[in-house]
Amino acid sequence: MKKWSARTILAMSFVVCASGAAAQNPSAAPAAKGCASCGTIQSIRYVEQKGQGSGAGAVVGGVVGGVVGHQFGSGRGNTVATIAGVGVGAVAGNEVEKNVKKTSYYVVTVRLDKGGTQSVSQSAKPALREGDRVRIESGNRLALLAN
Numbered sequence: 001m002k003k004w005s006a007r008t009i010l011a012m013s014f015v016v017c018a019s020g021a022a023a024q025n026p027s028a029a030p031a032a033k034g035c036a037s038c039g040t041i042q043s044i045r046y047v048e049q050k051g052q053g054s055g056a057g058a059v060v061g062g063v064v065g066g067v068v069g070h071q072f073g074s075g076r077g078n079t080v081a082t083i084a085g086v087g088v089g090a091v092a093g094n095e096v097e098k099n100v101k102k103t104s105y106y107v108v109t110v111r112l113d114k115g116g117t118q119s120v121s122q123s124a125k126p127a128l129r130e131g132d133r134v135r136i137e138s139g140n141r142l143a144l145l146a147n
Helices: 002-024 055-072 076-100
Strands: 040-050 103-110 116-123 131-138 141-142
Touching: 040 116, 055 076, 116 141
Parallel strands: none
Antiparallel strands: 040 103, 040 131, 103 116, 131 141
16 A cells, blocks of 8 residues: 555656646746737838939930930030030939839738737738738738638
8 A cells, every 4th residue: 555655646746746847837838829920901002112313324314415415506506405415314314213223012011919010011012901810920021810
């Protein structure tokens, strides 16, 4: 009888130690429900941002404008046309450069379950809609959650 009692005590102490370890180690306990990066899509906006001119477009445009302007008039008229061509060409060349360097992207704003909002930028149109439940992964990707 003493042997059986010793085994019972040993088994019970093992159970107590194991449950105490789970309480001290949160990863051993079941995961808490809830998601810190989950929420509902509040809005999806298309953004087009004009590029920055480096000056190269203005220089090329000015040269081309000067050459074209030089083709008109004679004497002082030719000089005025050349100067005007340089100015108009420089402005046009700068605008063309900005349009070539423009960027466009989508900004998805998510109202988080824990409160507040977070925006995620994506280069392609997301296959999501306002009201969809999502999880933000790695700070820049959206994963659709089952409703």
